[in-house]
Amino acid sequence: MHGWGIIGTGDISERVAADLRVVAPDRVRAVWGRRRERADAFAGEFGIPFATERRDELLARAEVDVVYIATPAHTHLEIALEALEAGKHVLIEKPMATSAADIELIFAKAQAVGRFAMEAMWMRFNPLHVDLLERVRGGALGDVRAVRASFGTPFRASGAKLTPAHAGSALRDRGIYAVTLAHWFLGEPEAISATGSLMDGVDIAGHATMEHGDGRFAQLAWSGVEFLDLSAAVSGEQGWITVDPMFWAAQSARVHAGGVERIFVSPEKVEHPRRGNGYRPMLAAVEEAIVEGRLQHPWHDRDATLAVARSMDAMAVQVSS
Numbered sequence: 001m002h003g004w005g006i007i008g009t010g011d012i013s014e015r016v017a018a019d020l021r022v023v024a025p026d027r028v029r030a031v032w033g034r035r036r037e038r039a040d041a042f043a044g045e046f047g048i049p050f051a052t053e054r055r056d057e058l059l060a061r062a063e064v065d066v067v068y069i070a071t072p073a074h075t076h077l078e079i080a081l082e083a084l085e086a087g088k089h090v091l092i093e094k095p096m097a098t099s100a101a102d103i104e105l106i107f108a109k110a111q112a113v114g115r116f117a118m119e120a121m122w123m124r125f126n127p128l129h130v131d132l133l134e135r136v137r138g139g140a141l142g143d144v145r146a147v148r149a150s151f152g153t154p155f156r157a158s159g160a161k162l163t164p165a166h167a168g169s170a171l172r173d174r175g176i177y178a179v180t181l182a183h184w185f186l187g188e189p190e191a192i193s194a195t196g197s198l199m200d201g202v203d204i205a206g207h208a209t210m211e212h213g214d215g216r217f218a219q220l221a222w223s224g225v226e227f228l229d230l231s232a233a234v235s236g237e238q239g240w241i242t243v244d245p246m247f248w249a250a251q252s253a254r255v256h257a258g259g260v261e262r263i264f265v266s267p268e269k270v271e272h273p274r275r276g277n278g279y280r281p282m283l284a285a286v287e288e289a290i291v292e293g294r295l296q297h298p299w300h301d302r303d304a305t306l307a308v309a310r311s312m313d314a315m316a317v318q319v320s321s
């Protein structure tokens with residue numbers, strides 16, 4: 001079975017490492033942090049046998065087959081290429097990189113070296129979303145006509161994410177979940193109109209409408225400076241679904257479809273309680289795909305990742321102009 005390496009020792013690495021320890025017991029083999037003391041502390045906390053502040057040392061280790069990259073977005077391209085060049089499979093935090101062009105470079109390298117690559121879009125593997133997608137694709141709402149989703153919470157008080165050096169785009173950090181959700185149900189848009197606010201050149205809040213033809217549309221919003229409603233909704237000709245907050249990590253939804261009573265009075269409540277921190281289904285799916293010899297996961301592959309990145313690129317241009 002595969003051995004994992006973790007690159008980055010921030011909050012998200014902690015949450016994912018706790019789940020990885022369950023999915024891959026005794027197979028988290030190494031951790032890299034840019035500060036040695038922090039890497040040592042992280043290794044101690046999660047029982048990881050090797051810690052280093054030198055990435056080349058981690059990438060040279062034969063017992064590491066797949067690396068999880070959880071550093072700020074602007075570093076993903078360089079680190080992913082290094083890891084792939086070293087022959088490792090890669091699971092890269094969202095956003096996979098800061099443009100569609102850079103994401104293409106990662107997938108091209110993965111293809112060239114015959115290694116698996118995926119953006120860590122854990123929402124796609126959340127059992128609630130898997131269930132809802134199956135229902136909608138099975139016709140539960142009839143033809144899907146609209147998606148609404150917003151993700152707005154104030155950034156950490158330190159404001160570290162509001163510096164361009166941290167690629168602190170609220171669109172790519174938070175909006176990505178809303179844009180991804182809309183793409184699942186409506187596909188790539190025909191037209192986008194977006195607007196937003198900048199602080200020191202960084203997009204800190206915005207909203208967009210995606211037009212999908214024949215009147216289908218998505219209304220999306222993101223913010224790092226205020227709260228926005230954290231729920232989402234998908235609606236169609238025969239009803240709608242509301243996904244409870246926080247929609248990207250939701251454990252419940254209400255399906256308003258299947259008859260007048262269900263639509264207006266007593267929607268079906270769908271519940272999938274989270275196990276662990278919510279990353280286990282994605283981590284298990286990555287392991288399975290690698291064991292099967294796949295280079296991409298069919299649920300969140302190159303095309304799906306790139307389509308979302310193209311929409312975000314278009315939004316970013318409009319927000320900045």
Ligand SMILES: NC(=O)c1ccc[n+]([C@@H]2O[C@H](COP(=O)([O-])OP(=O)(O)OC[C@H]3O[C@@H](n4cnc5c(N)ncnc54)[C@H](OP(=O)(O)O)[C@@H]3O)[C@@H](O)[C@H]2O)c1
Nearest residue numbers: 008009010011012034035070071072073075093094095173
């Ligand atoms: N899936 C999720 O639920 C979720 C949640 C939050 C974030 N994320 C994603 O996870 C990624 C990391 O976010 P984060 O908020 O955890 O970032 P972060 O706390 O700023 O940094 C994460 C790690 O990267 C290191 N680091 C910082 N700047 C670096 C640089 N220039 N080069 C190399 N390493 C650097 C940090 O080291 P120090 O400790 O020394 O600063 C830390 O170990 C982002 O892509 C973000 O979108 C995902």
